[in-house]
Amino acid sequence: MPLGMRIVIFVTGTLLFFTILELVRRKKFREELSLAWLLIGFGMILASIADFVIDPLAFRLGISYPPALVFIFIFFLLVLVVLYFSVVVSDLKGRNKELSQKIALMEYRLNTLRKKDRVSADNECRSKDS
């Protein structure tokens, strides 16, 4: 792998890895969701220095330009990450629906109870007056 390409992949991977760590530290990104992205960053760092695995594997797979294998690897990881987040979003949508329905039903009950309270308070006042 050419040195320039190696540096680009290493720096990008390192930046991604530490940016994710910083976001998690600041509580802007949940720990359990950040794991997939940390794996990608770590994978990029490894790929930039793991010639002894990348080069022979690329030639064995018929890829004459080994960095292409790194990009294919990153692409597959990204597809997995997107799929994972789609599942998370889908789950959240279901929970969101459940919550909003419960809020609507509880608000109705609360208003009904308030009305009943008001009526019984009025009745009490009237009976005291009489």
Next chain:
Amino acid sequence: MKSYLIIIPAFNEEASLPRVLSDTKQSNPDADILVVNDGSTDHTSEIARHEGVKVLDIPFNIGYGGAVQTGFRFATEEGYEFVITLDGDAQHDPASVRNLIEEMQREGADVVIGSRFLGSPYSMSAARKIGVYMFSRIARLYTGIPFTDPTSGFQLLNRAVFSHLSAGDNYPLDYPDVNIIMALHKKKLKVREAPVRMVEKPDGKSMHSGFRPLVYVARMFLAILMVLLRRED
């Protein structure tokens, strides 16, 4: 409390809601009416309250199916025996509710779907006609019953059905159409059709405009496939 609940899902229907509610009250004095305000940004909720009907306010828009399911949950918790779903855009004639009830009593059905094609003539675009025909054929193929309007949201359901649909993911958030008919048939519930009167939306807008028909067809085929693949609970 009455045994029938009319559920009217409404999203920004302040223009049509007063007429829908007054017609519904007039033609169905023996039913309670529930407006499910699906996160409207206009005065839908205030208008419904002013008309003296029950109102549920969903804090944000969750979609037609989600709003109807909220009504099913309400009916289940409150102990209603039957629910009728009626659109808030004045497309469905509330006077046709009696046709649904008569059909349910006559056939002993669990669900009666209001068909616009069994009653007075109804005009629609060629694309929609093709869609309705296609899904009618699929429903017929699966159930053996000659459905004419499986996309109709004008329905009467008994407690066994709406309490089942009120749970979890038993009812889709977006399009509860032929997939629901098939799912109910799979559960050995009796689904029938009855003639109802429907009119085209007065403002001419439809939930099936733009690219939506393509999304709808793809979505519906996926839902049908899932009904076929899923095992009975």
